[in-house]
Amino acid sequence: MYSKIVATSVLLSGLAAAAPQGWNHHGGNQGEHQKGWQGQGYGQSAANGQSAANGVSASAGNGASASAGNGASASAGNGASASASATVTSPEAPVRTVSGTRALVSAPSVAIDQDGNVPGYTNADASFADDSVTPLTVIPTVFGPDSTIPAIETDAVSTGLFAAGEQRSSWVTGYTSHGPFSGTATTTGAVMNTPYIYPSGTIPTGPANPTATYYNTDGELQHNEPIPYTPYGGLGTNGSLPRYMVESDFDYESITLGLYQEWIELDAFNNAVALFSEEEFLRYGLTPEDVSLIQFMGQQEQGHATLLSNMLGETAPPQCTYNHPFTNPREFVDYQQILTRWGESGVWGFINHLDSREVGQLLAQSIATEARQEMIFRQMAGLHPMPVWFEAGIPQSWAWTFMAPYISSCPENTTRLAWQNFPALHVANQANINRFSPNDTALWERVDNRTSSPAVIPDQDESCVNLNKTGYGCGPAITHNRSEPLSFAGKQVLLEWDTPGKPVGPNDSYVTAKGGVAGEPSYVAWAAQLNLTYTPLTITGPNTGYTYQPNASVYEYGAPIVNGTMFIALTDTDMYLTPFNLSMLNPHIVALGVYQAG
Ligand SMILES: *[C@@H]1O[C@H](CO)[C@@H](O)[C@H](O)[C@H]1NC(C)=O
Numbered sequence: 001m002y003s004k005i006v007a008t009s010v011l012l013s014g015l016a017a018a019a020p021q022g023w024n025h026h027g028g029n030q031g032e033h034q035k036g037w038q039g040q041g042y043g044q045s046a047a048n049g050q051s052a053a054n055g056v057s058a059s060a061g062n063g064a065s066a067s068a069g070n071g072a073s074a075s076a077g078n079g080a081s082a083s084a085s086a087t088v089t090s091p092e093a094p095v096r097t098v099s100g101t102r103a104l105v106s107a108p109s110v111a112i113d114q115d116g117n118v119p120g121y122t123n124a125d126a127s128f129a130d131d132s133v134t135p136l137t138v139i140p141t142v143f144g145p146d147s148t149i150p151a152i153e154t155d156a157v158s159t160g161l162f163a164a165g166e167q168r169s170s171w172v173t174g175y176t177s178h179g180p181f182s183g184t185a186t187t188t189g190a191v192m193n194t195p196y197i198y199p200s201g202t203i204p205t206g207p208a209n210p211t212a213t214y215y216n217t218d219g220e221l222q223h224n225e226p227i228p229y230t231p232y233g234g235l236g237t238n239g240s241l242p243r244y245m246v247e248s249d250f251d252y253e254s255i256t257l258g259l260y261q262e263w264i265e266l267d268a269f270n271n272a273v274a275l276f277s278e279e280e281f282l283r284y285g286l287t288p289e290d291v292s293l294i295q296f297m298g299q300q301e302q303g304h305a306t307l308l309s310n311m312l313g314e315t316a317p318p319q320c321t322y323n324h325p326f327t328n329p330r331e332f333v334d335y336q337q338i339l340t341r342w343g344e345s346g347v348w349g350f351i352n353h354l355d356s357r358e359v360g361q362l363l364a365q366s367i368a369t370e371a372r373q374e375m376i377f378r379q380m381a382g383l384h385p386m387p388v389w390f391e392a393g394i395p396q397s398w399a400w401t402f403m404a405p406y407i408s409s410c411p412e413n414t415t416r417l418a419w420q421n422f423p424a425l426h427v428a429n430q431a432n433i434n435r436f437s438p439n440d441t442a443l444w445e446r447v448d449n450r451t452s453s454p455a456v457i458p459d460q461d462e463s464c465v466n467l468n469k470t471g472y473g474c475g476p477a478i479t480h481n482r483s484e485p486l487s488f489a490g491k492q493v494l495l496e497w498d499t500p501g502k503p504v505g506p507n508d509s510y511v512t513a514k515g516g517v518a519g520e521p522s523y524v525a526w527a528a529q530l531n532l533t534y535t536p537l538t539i540t541g542p543n544t545g546y547t548y549q550p551n552a553s554v555y556e557y558g559a560p561i562v563n564g565t566m567f568i569a570l571t572d573t574d575m576y577l578t579p580f581n582l583s584m585l586n587p588h589i590v591a592l593g594v595y596q597a598g
Pocket residue numbers: 052053056235236238239240
């Protein structure tokens with residue numbers, strides 16, 4: 001029998017010993033109140049006095065964004081030329097060799113005021129560069145003993161400020177059963193209260209924040225700096241004590257959602273490792289080392305779940321019971337590349353709206369890890385690791401809509417969420433990542449009709465999973481260059497959508513609903529990278545229609561907006577929205593789905 005369980009325990013205890021410092025222990029007295037998810041004394045959270053901080057936050061935030069806007073376009077310009085050059089390079093094109101350096105064919109066009117890095121290097125020469133390849137003559141076959149280097153026995157600090165924080169779930173102690181829920185909900189609907197500030201159901205567009213005025217025209221400091229090397233401004237830079245706790249209902253509901261996400265990942269990663277044999281993983285090109293990486297990712301989730309629990313307090317929800325869609329390792333990695341995509345994008349969507357900058361800080365440090373998981377699952381699924389220039393952010397209700405169908409039940413008294421569950425938008429001809437000819441994808445090649453469920457594996461003579469041919473193979477790899485893309489601008493996209501009112505989520509206790517003011521659907525909104533773009537919807541029958549994949553790039557001559565695993569919504573509007581006000585789309589959404597573009 002496969003000895004993976006033993007390996008898990010060893011790794012787990014190794015990780016527990018190396019667990020990161022509990023940042024919340026550093027705040028002296030205050031730290032004591034924030035000691036952990038089991039601790040008491042969270043009553044004094046959400047201080048309304050924080051509104052002063054909000055004012056400052058808006059000013060610095062917007063100032064930063066104006067200036068970042070400029071920076072972004074300059075740097076994107078460089079990126080543009082790099083990527084554009086890469087895509088026009090082909091084996092047929094003449095490749096010039098200049099002084100030992102290979103020069104690629106230049107891009108047809110580059111962003112304004114940019115020359116592009118490849119043309120700029122045509123005279124490149126490097127005295128150290130040598131065109132010849134050193135032949136491999138020796139491969140090591142004996143691995144030790146090593147040299148003995150100076151070392152001492154060191155004990156881990158176990159008490160005080162520098163001791164490792166307690167893990168909420170160092171072992172899988174939660175519910176491990178899987179399958180659909182078959183009971184009756186005792187509560188239904190999202191957490192809500194009254195009154196609404198805007199009874200119309202939409203938040204009106206306001207003017208720019210009055211403090212959003214900073215603009216630097218001379219490159220000099222505009223204010224006296226508080227101490228040397230420390231420019232004036234920023235938030236939390238004046239010596240005030242950090243407090244790593246949610247500071248509003250918005251923060252609380254966002255981090256609680258994030259914790260639901262960490263738990264489903266923890267369970268899915270552990271579940272796959274427990275379910276499939278080494279041989280089964282190998283059949284899909286995943287080696288025992290890859291399996292260890294998945295195990296390690298599960299352990300990362302223990303840390304993330306602990307961190308988020310600490311920032312919430314004693315009402316932090318526990319792990320639930322899940323109903324995953326996969327039946328083999330390939331379906332697992334496909335499902336995970338989708339699940340971690342909305343896990344990551346869900347956080348990018350709210351992180352900069354949080355009231356608590358401290359929470360945002362720690363959350364960013366966990367979501368950076370999650371982003372790597374997403375990329376690794378894409379690689380394990382044979383997809384291009386990152387066929388985009390930017391990762392999209394989406395509103396919380398979108399992440400919750402995608403996640404809820406995979407949670408079958410949660411323990412009694414589990415903290416409920418305030419976010420919306422939109423009706424599902426299905427892509428009938430969603431590109432099948434397991435085909436070397438994605439054009440040949442038939443209708444409904446998914447293991448089930450939940451929007452994030454993986455593609456089915458076609459017959460062996462149509463599958464790219466075990467195909468070893470550049471441009472066609474899609475087994476696990478650092479990257480693949482698909483000669484036949486999964487999708488392309490102008491592709492007809494066949495859509496079907498659910499009617500609202502469907503029970504969904506833990507214990508079937510949430511109910512899908514369209515946006516509060518949403519009328520008949522007229523548009524398909526495509527959310528990817530930095531953009532929300534629309535195409536017209538043609539309705540062909542009840543809850544059925546089609547559109548065509550848009551042809552738009554983030555920056556001209558650059559990467560198309562639509563690529564990777566991304567998001568689509570049916571809406572009654574084509575209102576203009578940007579990453580920081582994307583959630584204004586919610587009241588107009590009729591249905592929401594996932595699109596496998598690349
Ligand atoms: C730091 O700035 C915040 C506003 O951002 C203010 O409320 C607080 O009093 C300041 N703290 C100190 C120590 O100056």
